[in-house]
Amino acid sequence: MTWAPHVTVATIVERDNCFLMVYEESDGKKVYNQPAGHLDPDETLHEAAVRETLEETGWKVQLTGVVGVNLYTAPSNGITYFRTTFIAEALNHDANRPLDTGIIEAVWLTYEELLERKDQLRSPMTLQIIEDYRAGRRFPLNVVG
Template identity: 30%
Template sequence: MTQRNADERPDVAAAVVVNEGRVLMVRRRVSEGRLSWQFPAGEVEPGEEREDAAVRETREETGLTVAAVKPLGERVHPKTGRLMSYTACEVVDGTAHVADTEELAELAWVAHAEIPQYVPYGLFEAVREYLDATLPS
């Protein structure tokens, strides 16, 4: 675990949820820089594991119950400067909808070929490799 100064913002955990050949993306009401569409994500709470935060944020934002499958990697996000962790998740129960109407404007299940329309600046390499291997082309 990296030591953090009190004035640093918490790490962010993102869930890469694949179901029926598509990946779940959400659009925030307020963009963070050029970021508009992204994976369900949020701040890791004190004492919380990154994978657990990704699962919790997905439930809070989309109403879906998911299970962490495996960590995909982490990086300092080039647009936000925040430490991001990415976790592959699978759907356990529920139907995705905008559950957190204050934070999200909409969501979409995105096919592999459509990802560049949602994320034109490209995906983190570890996430891209996972989706290339998991989603039908």
């Protein structure tokens, strides 16, 4: 048996005390998550984070740091996700850009609004990584390739 974790990226974008989130459909439920997705072949983690953020939110971002690298095994399917979460600055928004399939909308939510939606978060990692970020956990971009 081969164990193959899924390599994913996510991006924390904060502006005016709000976090850029995606409201999406996943496994038949509507949930909130950071802009996130899988690493594509021949792509760096940095490139994947910028691409996924644009595809899921319409926002072009500039990466500024890394919050952390986490493992999460989803109870719904048993898949283990190896996720690198980046910090980014919002540069500009293309409101006419179609969003990825499954994305209902991109939204800006305060930390308090996220807490109110705790039961609607895609995974416990969604809030945990924001709490790590709020606690000042930051690493330079070159900590990952």
